[in-house]
Amino acid sequence: MALHPRPTIKPWLPKLWRDPDTIQIGIDPGGGAVVSGVDAATAHWLVGLDGSRSEAETLVAAAAAGLDVANAVGILSGLHRSGVLLSAPIDVDDVGDTGPLLPELVNLTTALTSPLHGGQAMTARGRxxxxxxxxxxxxxxxxxxxxxxxxxxxxxxxxxxxxxxxxxxxxxxxxxxxxxxxxxxxxxxxxxxxxxxxxxxxxxxxxxxxxxxxxxxxxxxxxxxxxxxxxxxxxxxxxxxxxxxxxxxxxxxxxxxxxxxxxxxxxxxxxxxxxxxxxxxxxxxxxxxxxxxxxxxxxxxxxxxxxxxxxxxxxxxxxxxxxxxxxxxxxxxxxWPPHADCGCVEAVPDPIRAAG
Ligand SMILES: [Zn+2]
CATH class of the missing domain: 3.40.50.720 (NAD(P)-binding Rossmann-like Domain)
Incomplete structure (x- = not known):
């Protein structure tokens, strides 16, 4: 099974030209990628990573555009490691409307890297x-x-x-x-x-x-x-x-x-x-x-x-x-760790850090 069934560059990340053959995706540390050696065909192919195609179809499109398929696979892997790829596009039906819940779904999807899990988390909130x-x-x-x-x-x-x-x-x-x-x-x-x-x-x-x-x-x-x-x-x-x-x-x-x-x-x-x-x-x-x-x-x-x-x-x-x-x-x-005289809980360490 493909790692990204329908590879999707997170649509809220800006795609910026750093120089004539280098594209930067995202601007914040920890959530961006820089792709070098980008010609016009590669740039067009990157724009097509919008969830409309399966991973296999994405690679077929790369070959049809004259790109080196091994290089395209490398770009997909790099985007995945950089955290800029979703496994599939976000489905707004997961939240039932496009009001204030949509940014919540986007945020959860970012935290969980999967629209599926983001949708499940939103459903759980609703219960x-x-x-x-x-x-x-x-x-x-x-x-x-x-x-x-x-x-x-x-x-x-x-x-x-x-x-x-x-x-x-x-x-x-x-x-x-x-x-x-x-x-x-x-x-x-x-x-x-x-x-x-x-x-x-x-x-x-x-x-x-x-x-x-x-x-x-x-x-x-x-x-x-x-x-x-x-x-x-x-x-x-x-x-x-x-x-x-x-x-x-x-x-x-x-x-x-x-x-x-x-x-x-x-x-x-x-x-x-x-x-x-x-x-x-x-x-x-x-x-x-x-x-x-x-x-x-x-x-x-x-x-x-x-x-x-x-x-x-x-x-x-x-x-x-x-x-x-x-x-x-x-x-x-x-x-505020458990107090020995309270008896409400077995003495357990602070799950985040030591008391102090
Ligand atoms: Zn207590």
Missing amino acids: QHIVIDGANRIGVPLGALLAASGVGRLSFLDAQPVRRCDAGVGGLSLDDEGEPRVTAAQRAIRRISALEQVLTHTAADEADLLVLCQPWTAHDPLQGRGMSERTAHLAVAVRQGTVVIGPLVLPGRTSCLHCAELHRTDRDPRWPALAAQLVAAPNRAMHEPTSVLASLAAALAAAQILDHLDGIRVPEVVQATLELRPPDWQLHRRS
Whole structure:
């Protein structure tokens, strides 16, 4: 079987002449190729690598154009090694429309080097059910990002009505004031995704992932709220001007939110007393993120969630948090390994890097 059943140069890569007989495909490091000794016939043949022909037909076309077939085989091999070839053209039917899902399919196909696998990954996203706890300035834009990325089912948990200060970019609007946040959130999601199924029930236990976007400062947000700790969950917050994403808890497999509390207590034995005061008298004024911080939190969380759903790479927020704050805007990763006193998981090493 041919390596590339219908060899296709990635259509989004520019083809540029470096000099009269050299073509460069792509401009970014790690995703381009330079083909030298290119005459007019070879250039025409390269343009024909668009998925319209099988690999065998491609070589027949090379011979018909007067090219050396062995050289054509060498060019195909080189393009393959350089990562500029798809095995077949991308089929837009894999996503059902050509709206915001098409760039997602292209991106997945690039990561997986196969339109077949890219289409399967998009289908898998469509089956996912994500529950977002908190239809607020972070949760609703996050839901919109996930919907626009192909996540098929979303639910929101929130009993509060919309306030004017809840309006946000990509989320609730000023016109939503006074409506239930959940109702307004569903409308915001449908603005970006015609395929989206926004569920109205609040069965967090049935979710593939629970995203905790309610403001919380000093305690495990799952405690006392009847939410299952068996569901995978991700904490997302902006605390004191710092975006904090993670940890992503895969119950029984990775460290949990209680582990993080125990580590914090190890560093500061007075932390439980301080946390109790924060829980008893939360400072609501500190909970409203700026528009930029809310957007950064939603986007960073969405990227980590998609990594988790796609399974292409281990999300950076497994047993860790990603933290982002002004003025340097440098992304910091803080490791939260399993705590020996928690017992939520057998002690396992950080799957990404050693704790520290
Ligand atoms: Zn734990």
